[in-house]
Amino acid sequence: MRRRWAIIALAGVAALALALPAAASATWTHKGKGELKETAEVTISGELSVSTEVGKVTCPTSIAATLTGESSSGTVNSYTVSEPSKCDLSESLGTVCGTHGVSKVEKTGAWELTAKESEIEITAVDLSFYFGKCLIPSFRLKGAATATPDKSFAMSTLTLSGSQTLYNSLNEESGTASLVGSPSVSPESTYGVKTAPLVKTAWLMGNAHLAEDGEMTLSGPFSFSYSGGAVSCTASSALSLTSGEVEEEEPEGELESFTVSEPSACTASGTLKSLCGDHPVSSVEKTGAWILNANEEEITITGLALDYKFKECAIPSLRIEGSATLSPGDPIEIREATFGGAPSVFNSSEEKVGAAELGGSPSASPWTYALEQQPACEGGGEAKGSPEWVVEGSPLAEPCVERFKGELGFGTAYGGYQCTIVAVLAFEPGNNGEATQLNTETSSCEGFVGFLEGCELTADSMSGKPWDLEASSSQISVSEVNVYYEFDTSCYFGEAENNFPALTLTPNPNPGKVDSLEVSGEGTARIAGQELECYAFGTLEAVNYPGLLGIE
Numbered sequence: 001m002r003r004r005w006a007i008i009a010l011a012g013v014a015a016l017a018l019a020l021p022a023a024a025s026a027t028w029t030h031k032g033k034g035e036l037k038e039t040a041e042v043t044i045s046g047e048l049s050v051s052t053e054v055g056k057v058t059c060p061t062s063i064a065a066t067l068t069g070e071s072s073s074g075t076v077n078s079y080t081v082s083e084p085s086k087c088d089l090s091e092s093l094g095t096v097c098g099t100h101g102v103s104k105v106e107k108t109g110a111w112e113l114t115a116k117e118s119e120i121e122i123t124a125v126d127l128s129f130y131f132g133k134c135l136i137p138s139f140r141l142k143g144a145a146t147a148t149p150d151k152s153f154a155m156s157t158l159t160l161s162g163s164q165t166l167y168n169s170l171n172e173e174s175g176t177a178s179l180v181g182s183p184s185v186s187p188e189s190t191y192g193v194k195t196a197p198l199v200k201t202a203w204l205m206g207n208a209h210l211a212e213d214g215e216m217t218l219s220g221p222f223s224f225s226y227s228g229g230a231v232s233c234t235a236s237s238a239l240s241l242t243s244g245e246v247e248e249e250e251p252e253g254e255l256e257s258f259t260v261s262e263p264s265a266c267t268a269s270g271t272l273k274s275l276c277g278d279h280p281v282s283s284v285e286k287t288g289a290w291i292l293n294a295n296e297e298e299i300t301i302t303g304l305a306l307d308y309k310f311k312e313c314a315i316p317s318l319r320i321e322g323s324a325t326l327s328p329g330d331p332i333e334i335r336e337a338t339f340g341g342a343p344s345v346f347n348s349s350e351e352k353v354g355a356a357e358l359g360g361s362p363s364a365s366p367w368t369y370a371l372e373q374q375p376a377c378e379g380g381g382e383a384k385g386s387p388e389w390v391v392e393g394s395p396l397a398e399p400c401v402e403r404f405k406g407e408l409g410f411g412t413a414y415g416g417y418q419c420t421i422v423a424v425l426a427f428e429p430g431n432n433g434e435a436t437q438l439n440t441e442t443s444s445c446e447g448f449v450g451f452l453e454g455c456e457l458t459a460d461s462m463s464g465k466p467w468d469l470e471a472s473s474s475q476i477s478v479s480e481v482n483v484y485y486e487f488d489t490s491c492y493f494g495e496a497e498n499n500f501p502a503l504t505l506t507p508n509p510n511p512g513k514v515d516s517l518e519v520s521g522e523g524t525a526r527i528a529g530q531e532l533e534c535y536a537f538g539t540l541e542a543v544n545y546p547g548l549l550g551i552e
Contacts, residue, residue, distance in 0.1 A: 026115045028067045028074070029192045031154045038069040040191060044158065046183020050129070050141060052166055053175050055093030057129055059105055060086055061183075065113060067191060074113035079127065081105035097134035104130040115193040120147040125164055125179065137169040141177040152194040155185045201252040202294035203241045204370040205403065205422075205543060210243035216369055218337060220362030222260075224320055226345045226354040229270030231308060233260045233284060235362070239292065241369065253292035255301060260284040276313035283309045296372045299326040304343055319346040320356050331372040333424070334364045366439035368403065368422040377402065377427070377545055384430040387473045390552045393512065396429045401436075402549060404517055404540035408438075410498055412525045412532045415450025417485075419457060423540055425469060427549070434466035435478050447491070455491035460484065471551045476505040476517070497526040498534050505540075512550035516541045 028036035041064065048061040059081045067074040081087065087102035088094075094101075108126040122145040130138045143164030149155035159182050166177040185191075203210045216239045223232040238257040246252060260266065266281040273280075287305045294300065306320040322343025328334040339358040347353050379394025389396040402425050409418030424437035445457035461484045468479040481500040487493060500523035507514040517540045525534035542549070 026117050026193055027070065027072050028115050029153060029195050031190055031192060034195055036067060036069050036191065040067045040069070041065070042067060042191060043186045044183040045186065046157070046181055048160070048179070048181040048183065050127075051178045051180065052093070052139070054096075054136075055089060055091035057093065057102060058088045058090075059084065059102065061105075063183075067113070067115075072115040074115070076107070076111035076113065076122065079105070079107035079111075093136070096136060097131045101131045101134050102129060103132045104128075106130070118148070118152045118194060120149070120158070120193060122147060122162075127179070139169065139174070139177075140167040140171070141165065141179065142167065145179050149185075149192060151189070151192065153192040154189040155192055156188045157182055157184050200245055201242050202296065202371055203243070203252065204373060205368055205405075208543060210241060210369075213243045214241040214369060215239065216241060216334070217365045218326075218362040219365065220336070221360040222339060222362065223359040224345075224356040225270070225359070226356045228315075228345075228353065229268060229272030229274075231266055231268050231272065231281060232360075233263065233266035233281065235260045235284070235360075237362070241292075251291045252294055255290035255292060258284075258286040258290070258306065272310075272315065275315055276310050280310040280313050281308060282311040283307075285309075294371055297327070297331060299328075299337070299371070300324075301326065301341075304341075315347065317348045318353075319350075320344075321346060324358055328364075328371060329361070332370050333367060334369050334371070335367050336361050336363045366422060366441060367424070367437050368405075368439055376400065377549055381429050387471050387551050388431045389427045389429070389433070389471065390512065390550050391548055393550075393552065396427060396549075399426065399428050401426050402545055403543040405543055406516070406538060406540035408519055408536065408538035408540070409448075410496075410525065410534055410536055411449075412496075412527065412534050413450075414493070414527050414530075414532060415447055415452030415455075417445060417447040417452050417455060417457070418538065419446075420444035421538075421540070422543075426466070427469070431471040431551070433469035433471075435469055435481075436466045438462050438465075438481075438483070445485075447487075451492045452487075455493070456488045457485055458488050459486040473551065474506070474511045476507070476551070478503040478505065481521075481523075493527050495527075498536075499523050499525075500534075500536060503536055507551065508539075510550075512552055513547050514542055514549050514551075515546045 030036045044063050049056055049058040062080045064078045065074055065076045084102040084104055085100050089097055089099055089101055106128045109124055111125055112123045114121040125145055126142050128140040141164040145160055145162035147158040147160050150157045160180050164177045166175045168174045200209050218237040222235040236259045237255055239255050241253045263281040263283050264279055268276055268280050285307045288303050290304055291302045292299055301324040304322055304324050309317045320343050324339060324341035326337040328337045338361040341358050342355045344352050345354045345356045377391050377400035378397050379391035381395040381397035383395045404423045407418050408421045420441040422439045426436050427433040440460045442457045447453050447455035463482045464480050467481055470477050479502050481503050483498045485496045500521045503521035505517040508516045519536055519538040521536040523534050525532050
C-alpha cells in the first residue's frame with residue numbers, strides 16, 4: 001500500500017545572468033521578488049525510497065531545510081521518519097526482515113545544499129536504517145544526491161535522484177544505493193533556483209497589449225451535459241484581465257464571478273428532466289478562484305467549480321469541477337466566446353459520475369479586447385482620388401481597422417452626461433468605411449448637469465450599426481447614429497434615446513495625421529416622452545496607429 005512521505009525541502013535559484021558570467025553559481029530566489037534576501041525555512045513531504053541490490057526501503061519522511069539568503073547555500077536540518085514501522089520493505093529485504101521491519105531511520109551530520117541553474121545539489125548525505133529482528137541489523141548510505149524542481153522558479157515538488165555508497169553494519173562498503181522520490185515542497189511555489197521569466201499577457205486592445213488591467217463581461221447561454229442529462233441556463237460572468245508582464249505560467253486574469261440570476265429559468269433534459277422536471281434548478285454557485293490564461297486562439301480556465309442544487313429531485317445536487325476553455329468567434333475582436341472542455345461531474349456524495357461537456361456562446365462586453373493582432377494599416381495602394389484615406393501620405397492598400405478611445409458626451413435642455421467609449425472604425429481604400437462599434441464603459445458614465453446630474457448608466461444599445469463613414473478633405477462624417485441609454489432607478493429619468501443624422505469627426509492635429517478625433521453633432525433626444533434638441537461632444541484618441549492614418 002502506497003503512503004505519503006516526505007523528502008527534502010529545497011528552494012529555488014535565481015541565475016544572476018545579467019550580472020555574473022555563465023559559470024557563476026546561482027542564488028535562491030523568492031517568487032515574484034527575485035533573489036532571496038533573507039533566510040527561509042522549507043519543509044518537504046512525500047515518499048522517499050532507498051533502492052539497494054537486495055531490495056528497497058520506502059518510508060514516510062519529513063525533512064526541514066534552511067535556504068540562506070543572498071547565497072546559493074543551505075542545509076538540511078532534519079530528516080524525520082516519525083513512524084518507522086510504516087516503512088515498506090520489498091524484495092530480499094522484505095523476505096529477510098519482514099515487510100515492516102524498520103525500527104529507526106537516522107540522519108548524521110550536516111547535509112549541505114547548493115543551488116544550481118536548474119537543480120539543487122545535496123552533499124554530505126549520511127543516512128542510516130536500522131532493522132528489528134533481522135539478519136541485517138542496519139545499513140548506511142553516504143554520498144550526494146540531486147533534487148530537480150518541477151519549476152525552477154517556483155518549486156512545488158522535487159524529483160530526487162543520484163547514487164550513494166552503501167555500507168553494512170560493520171561499516172564495510174557493500175555496494176551502491178539510490179535515494180529517490182518526488183515529494184512536495186512547503187510553502188508551495190514560493191522558492192526556486194531561477195528567476196521566473198516575465199512574459200507579456202495575451203490580452204490586446206486592438207494591436208497593443210493592455211496598458212492597464214481590463215474587465216470583460218460574458219452574458220448568455222451556458223450548459224453542461226453528461227450521461228445523466230443536461231442543464232442549460234443563462235449566466236453572466238465577470239472577467240478581470242491582467243495587463244503588462246507576468247511570470248511565466250502565472251495567471252493572466254481571473255473569472256471573478258459566475259451568476260445565474262434566474263435559476264428557475266434553467267432547463268433540464270435527459271434523465272435529469274425525467275427525475276427532476278423541466279426547471280429543477282434552485283441555485284448555481286461558483287466556488288474557488290477560476291484562473292485565466294490565454295494564447296492567440298483561446299482562453300483557458302483552471303479551477304472551475306460549479307455547484308448546482310435541485311429542488312424536489314432524487315438528485316439533490318451536482319458539482320462540475322475541472323478546467324474549461326473559452327474560444328472567441330474572432331480572436332482579433334472578442335464579441336462572443338464558446339465554452340468548451342470536459343470537467344468532472346460529482347454527485348452529492350462527492351462520487352464522480354462522469355465527465356461534462358460544456359457549451360454555450362455568451363456575448364462579450366465591451367468588444368474592445370483581442371487575443372490576436374489584426375492586420376496593420378498599410379500604404380502603397382492605388383490612388384482613388386482626393387479625398388482618400390492615406391497611411392503616412394500613401395493611399396491605403398487594404399481594408400483595416402482603428403480603435404479610438406475617449407470621452408463622449410451628450411447635452412440636452414434636461415441635462416447632460418458623458419461616458420468613456422471605444423469606437424471601432426473600419427476603413428476601405430478610397431474615402432469610405434464603417435463605424436462597426438461604439439462600446440460604452442457603463443461604469444464610467446455620469447450625469448453632470450441638470451436633471452441628469454449624478455445619474456448612473458446601467459445599460460446601453462446601438463441600432464443601425466454598422467454606421468457609414470465618409471471622409472471629406474478635412475472631416476469624417478458618421479451617418480445615422482442611434483444610441484439608447486438606461487439610467488439607474490435613482491435617476492429622475494429612466495431612459496434616453498439619441499438620434500443623430502450625422503456625427504462629425506475632426507482629425508487632430510491635422511487631416512493628414514490622425515492622433516485623435518474631435519466629435520461634434522446635433523440631433524434629437526427622446527427623454528420622458530419629450531423630444532429635445534441634443535448635441536454631442538468629446539475627444540477620441542487613436543489606440544492602434546496614432547498619427548499613421550490620415551486624409552488627403
